[in-house]
Amino acid sequence: MTEVRTLDHVVIRFAGDSGDGMQLTGDRFTADTATFGNDIATLPNFPAEIRAPAGTLPGVSSFQLHFADTDISTPGDTPDVLVAMNPAALRVNIGDVPRGALVIVDTADFTERNLARVGYQTNPLTDGTLDDHQLVALDLTALAVASVKDFGLGRKEAARTKNMFALGLLTWLYGRPAEGTEQFLARKFASRPEIRDSNLAAFRAGNAYGETTEVFAVRYEVPPAPMAAGEYRQVNGNTATAYGLMVAAQKAGMPLFLGSYPITPASDILHELSKHKGHGVLTFQAEDEIAGVAAAIGASYGGHLGVTTTSGPGLALKMEAIGLGVMTELPLVVVDVQRAGPSTGLPTKTEQADLLQAMYGRNGESPVVVLAPQSPTDCFDTAVEAARIAVTYRTPVIMLSDGYLANGSEPWQIPDLAEIAPIEPGFATDTNSRNAAGEPRHHPYQRDPETQVRAWAIPGTAGLEHRIGGLEKSDSGMISYDPANHDRMVRLRRAKVEGIARDIPDLVVDDPSGEARLLLLGWGSTYGPVKTAAKAVRAAGYAVAHTHLRHLNPFPRNLGEVLRAYDRVIVPEMNLGQLATMLRATYLVDVHSYDRVRGLPISSSELAADAIATIEELRA
Amino acid sequence: MTETRSGLAGVPLAVTPLTRKDVTSDAEVRWCPGCGDYAILAAFQGVLPTLGIARENTVVISGIGCASRFPYYVDSYGMHSIHGRAPAIATGLAMTRPDLAVFVVTGDGDALSIGGNHLIHALRRNVNITIMLFNNRIYGLTKGQFSPTSEQGKVTKSSPMGSLEVPFNPLSLAIGAEATFVARAVDSDRAGLTEVLTAAAAHRGASFVEIYQNCPIFNDGAYDAVKGRDSDDSLIRLVHGEPIVFAGGTKGVHRDQRTGELSIVDVATVGLDAIEVHDAHRSDPGLAFALSRLTGPGVVRIAPVGIFRDVDTPAYDDLARAQLETAGRPENPQAAMQSLLRGAETWTVL
Missing domain, CATH: 3.40.50.970 (Thiamin diphosphate (ThDP)-binding fold, Pyr/PP domains)
Known part of the structure; x- marks a missing residue:
């Protein structure tokens, strides 16, 4: 009987050749995990080449999934489990995998030639390289091929089911429900019964393999995360x-x-x-x-x-x-x-x-x-x-x-x-002015005095015929080269956009203790890593505030006040400080930039370490 | 020929007949004195009321250049957009609004240089729009540089030793881009212009009309050979179903049976039977293309005018809207949207 151990979170990375179906494997594991009720976050990572030469380092594609019994916001900094379908996938990813982590390897491609091709002088499965990891080396390809031998597939097509075998194995290992993937395969390959049935067979065989062999001493479960009641996808x-x-x-x-x-x-x-x-x-x-x-x-x-x-x-x-x-x-x-x-x-x-x-x-x-x-x-x-x-x-x-x-x-x-509230286009249907001869006309740049929003009539509206274009106009829509009019129009267009700040929510700061002297301010996709970093900082016993901008132009009206309320503001960005530049220029606040441009999400643990160091510095 | 749908089908009709005054805007026209654009504007304002369509359902979209001021002077809906992009803007409008008659006004620089890509793609897709290209063979608004239709050797401010470039033949380009309606007119020829613009509007799909337009400031006299008293010897008026003759019937167009090339011949010498009969509706574009090649790349000496090609092919925007119909509209759009958001795999948290 395999022991079942309960974990609060797991990060799995599936890695293989771009032709190995790693994205699909990851997608399916994610879907089944989501259905199970865990919180999830994923990070697909694939090369720009559609099919780089098979088995090479540039051809490696991976999919990382983080799932947990609590609210999580990032795909995880380092994997707890690496599934490597060939030597290249192992070589590219092993550096990210900490000691003690589980490494499942398909040994089918670990030939001397393939190893040499990706720069391995000796076989990493046997030369001690992976001694600090829990290595499970299996010929997944051969196992998959054996499981589909009754379907009359060619050697290549049979081998292609190895990703479903691996998925089945992981599904067993983490106690995931299998129905979702079975239904998915039935739908996806409905028109090709032999492909449908062989993929299903490989998936089930992978599941059964975990059950019947004693390769894994332990299987794991990650209980569902508490989430607001409701229907999810x-x-x-x-x-x-x-x-x-x-x-x-x-x-x-x-x-x-x-x-x-x-x-x-x-x-x-x-x-x-x-x-x-x-x-x-x-x-x-x-x-x-x-x-x-x-x-x-x-x-x-x-x-x-x-x-x-x-x-x-x-x-x-x-x-x-x-x-x-x-x-x-x-x-x-x-x-x-x-x-x-x-x-x-x-x-x-x-x-x-x-x-x-x-x-x-x-x-x-x-x-x-x-x-x-x-x-x-x-x-x-x-x-x-x-x-x-x-x-x-x-x-x-x-x-x-x-x-x-x-x-x-x-x-x-x-x-x-x-x-969700309705959106009101408010098309103009009546003229709003007159021409010099007193005839009714639609003046397209006549504005609402509060919001500066212009009157908008669409073609097909009788009596409101007018022209617009890229040349500067007067309110009437006539071309205007008048210097004062241009100055006014430039300012009106800016005032209109700035005025939208009245129609967006104020920024809310998460500062549970109310004692934070450091504010982490993010925007866009850094939300997850910054939030996770803030949690880690607090878990380490430090107070830190966190807030996040959705509106970058115009900014929320209270942003200046928020920035000035802290001794230090760190702005983590996946660029060289672009929001920081805007904040400094707008509010004259000396925000500190935390910039990473590695083509990947910011690492929350690195950011947390930086934040803690900053807090210590502020104390000293 | 099968019964074809008009380019104006679906556009509401004017409740009361329009006059030229109704389609003349309040804006003061500001082209140089003697500019060919005046005549083209007048012809267009003459044609619009005869189309019978509602003024508010007429839209003129232009790019950048002297010609592109055109929309300001027509009292319909209009947009003076950015350089070269008018066909693309018109495509979005035509796809979404089948109740509008969409005209594009452009010039040789706007359409053939900076906007060349949009022009050829609008033509090959056969979007239901009418493109009027005012060809003055020079850049006017930027004060006189050679354009993509200027003859090789043209001396301008940017080509003091003569332009090195081989010019585009706009009609050859349009035909090569799979255009389904291709025509040419001369600014000063009101009757010819009116006829061509009327037919262009009636054509369903992309209509391409090259208009020879004189720029009196930077390229005066570019079309003198096809204007005035001597034009009989140089202007070939194409009439569908008629032998292609000109110069009072003394000259005609003969097709070499072996090469398909066209040449100008004396009718008296070869006999009328040897003269090619114009067929604008032929699906193969070969003859139309050969006709377009009668006008050489240098100074214009011979120019067929009228409708070169007018074939019936489904319009892109009609096909795009038909796909929406084929997909079927849900009875309850809100419920259908909610169902889409739910997707195939959901789970419930209690």
């Missing part, structure tokens, strides 16, 4: 973004239009929205990034919710058109799923270095609203908020997601649509 950031845009469009009564050009890691939003034509979503795969945003502006001009999705290099290309959105004061939602830059950078790795581009990357005084989601599920709420602001205030809104949020997933309490 798992969702990643890109899917949540797509859903948020769809819901916002429905709430505004404006059909959704997406103009987009494929780019990693944003393309999945285009893919997701392309599936929902039944919900009236029009998607347009444009000839380039510029056409994507331009078409979205065209759709917005027609009264639809115009959206464009991209990543950093694409945002650079869209900037002139976003400036047109600023000048014409049309709603526009721009989703930038940031990746490591500059230029092509690291397309599949995450970063937060587009903040200053979003803020200042256009010609002229060109203010736009900038928002950032803090977690995969928060992409939904942030997308709704982006659309709300864009429509209500007739302005481009840039939403700064990133690669980590885009592909990472977590449990999502399914929102009740009835609880």
